[in-house]
Amino acid sequence: MNISGNWTYEEDFEFGKSIGEVELMQTGNVVSGVFSFTEEVENEYKIDITEKVKGVISDDKVRLESIEVKAKQNQKAINYLPNTFDVYLISENKLVGSTFDSEDVCGVFVMERKV
Numbered sequence: 001m002n003i004s005g006n007w008t009y010e011e012d013f014e015f016g017k018s019i020g021e022v023e024l025m026q027t028g029n030v031v032s033g034v035f036s037f038t039e040e041v042e043n044e045y046k047i048d049i050t051e052k053v054k055g056v057i058s059d060d061k062v063r064l065e066s067i068e069v070k071a072k073q074n075q076k077a078i079n080y081l082p083n084t085f086d087v088y089l090i091s092e093n094k095l096v097g098s099t100f101d102s103e104d105v106c107g108v109f110v111m112e113r114k115v
Helices: none
Strands: 003-011 016-027 030-041 045-058 059-075 076-080 083-091 092-102 108-111
Touching: 003 030, 003 092, 016 045, 016 108, 030 059, 045 083
Parallel strands: none
Antiparallel strands: 003 016, 003 108, 016 030, 030 045, 045 059, 059 076, 059 083, 083 092, 092 108
16 A cells, blocks of 8 residues: 555644644655645644654554654744554555653544545
């Protein structure tokens, strides 16, 4: 299965949700890409995040490690903890998984291929 392409991204986590898009490029078993999403913490704030990732597919799963992250809140650059994305290859058009950062904030996400 080749997961190259554009995907929608929806994540629920302990404090809120994230919605955005993902662009993935697969060459052999190596996957790289960019997650672009807005993180919204319920009734508190929104952060716009762009996160470059890279990983290797093994046994229908890929762990994507953040290699660069940029975040803005109210148009100002802020520090943001990089994520690790554990992605399970469910079908050609759907990926599911979990994400966590160094402070053990965890989320669950669904990605659907854009047509």
